Amino acid sequence: MANMAVSRIKREFKEVMRSEEIVQCSIKIELVNDSWTELRGEIAGPPDTPYEGGKFVLEIKVPETYPFNPPKVRFITRIWHPNISSVTGAICLDILKDNWAAAMTLRTVLLSLQALLAAAEPDDPQDAVVAYQFKDKYDLFLQTAKHWTNAYAGGPHTFPDCDSKIQRLKDMGIDEHDARAVLSKENWNLEKATECLFS
């Protein structure tokens, strides 16, 4: 790996480790291998959002041409958010694509992602299904996002209604994750979800 990429990453790693956010436990970063090409980030769900109380793990891959090309970042923890794919964890954020600038750092990336959780851009969606729910049925969106945060990121809010519906589908032999995804997509309408799964 190019020298500059390594020296930059090392420096940025230290920057994150020394930052205030680390002290407040709102962001975290760790190495995955010794070559500094892959890191694991973690961000806390921002307060007053459906993600509050959750910890979201990120996969960060550093390209050879870093910092002249952006790092490749994706959510490992599953999340219900208009700008993040509920299936793959791919993120739609301008700074990770065309608006990346060589002067940005891992810390700015993590903080930008945290800001994205606090302020979704439903008009610029990654996941059209989630974005539709966000715009059309906001209350249901909040519930779904809290439920996902609880199920995958250790969030505090539980929804017995959701759990029982998932259980119903599980009883029919459906995988739990698939059941949750389909129910979320179908606005927790069990009938429609069943139809979608078995048609």
Added chain:
Amino acid sequence: MDSDIEMDLDSDNDGEYDDDYDYYNTGEDCDVERLDPKRADPEYFEYECLTVEDIEKLLNERVEKLNTILQITPSLAKVLLLEHQWNNLAVVEKYRQDANALLVTARIKPPTVAVTDSASTSAAAASAQLLRLGSCGYKTTASSPPQYRSQMCPVCASSQLGDKFYSLACGHSFCKDCWTIYFETQIFQGISTQIGCMAQMCNVRVPEDLVLTLVTRPVMRDKYQQFAFKDYVKSHPELRFCPGPNCQIIVQSSEISAKRAICKVCHTGFCFRCGMDYHAPTDCQVIKKWLTKCADDSETANYISAHTKDCPKCHICIEKNGGCNHMQCFNCKHDFCWMCLGDWKTHGSEYYECSRYKDNPNIANESVHVQAREALKKYLHYYERWENHSKSLKLEQQTIDRLRQRINSKVMNGSGTWIDWQYLFNAAALLAKCRYTLQYTYPYAYYMDGGSRKNLFEYQQAQLEAEIENLSWKIERAETSDLGDLENQMDIAEKRRTTLLKDFFPVDT
């Protein structure tokens, strides 16, 4: 006028120009069509085939002209011309109106101007600014004395002396090494004239001179210049790269229309506007749609239609391999919506209009399914005819070979000389020309909305089809039918073809 065209015309209208008869000085009402080739032939097209050197000279002339008018560096002039399709007048006019706005839209200056520059809307101030931008280079001069004070580069995070730093009009300062590696990374990705500043949220463009000052590896410099040249040619509406394999020729014409240009070096014929095979009377967008549709059988085409779209501005093919529907073209930086291909800026919250179709694939599929059979039938109708003419054209060489054999045996048998039978080759060439046009009428008709216009077009098409069949039949039996009859048939077929094309290429009056 280009000499190639003249030759072409002469061979088409055999004999007409060789007459000693003086058309121009007769008081008689002679055939107007013969006077002006532009009127006689709707496909008439004036163009020139130029080499890379010719084009470089031509572009440099424009750059120099702008330099002298606006007193700016060639590097800045290139950026301004690139942004304005090489229209010197437009640049000068915009400059006179609001020089500051011109610099901002060309991304030479950042949109929010520093306080000291606020008065620079006046032409004089802007001119002074342009001069400053151009003449003093890009060394950062903010801190004094800069060369002794050490500064930290925000990219490589190393401290260096001030004289190692460079910045653009936006003032974002980075060290020489970082700029250089950054430029090389961008050039490696094929980006040249669109390289931007490295700072966050800054879209100021890096002009050629800074790139060429810092990038010293000859390979990278060459690459940069090649890519930039391509950008320049592509942004110039009067220029078109010859699509022939490995052909370096660039065709120039002041008439920007979908007419046929033929490269004088590799003899590839193509549409001047889109660079594809010549396709009159179908227009550029339609033929592209048609060809993609026809290539549907191949997996590549399936993949292309499923995963890629063309940029609505520069028409480069874009593959969406993730991310949201807000696309920014890699090539021309145009922002658009992946779903509807509309401009993103005017898009706002209309996103849902775009996603609705995708959201309910079942509903959409159902209605499509019902129509599918009918649509397929319609498509096959046109496709069969298209394919048929395409095949006939491919067999043209065989037809000519057969013709040659037949003529040979005729000459051997003493019936006429080789020259006597030459008219048959002319007839065969005309047949090919008519077939070619006829072939391209089918995609046009396929995408045409129903109504009287379509009825008329299909009537004309049928007429041409019939005359072509007659011509083909008469060529096959040329030895037994008489010459006058065949020539008459040739004339009729060509007239039908021209009539059909006249609608597509409206003749200037």
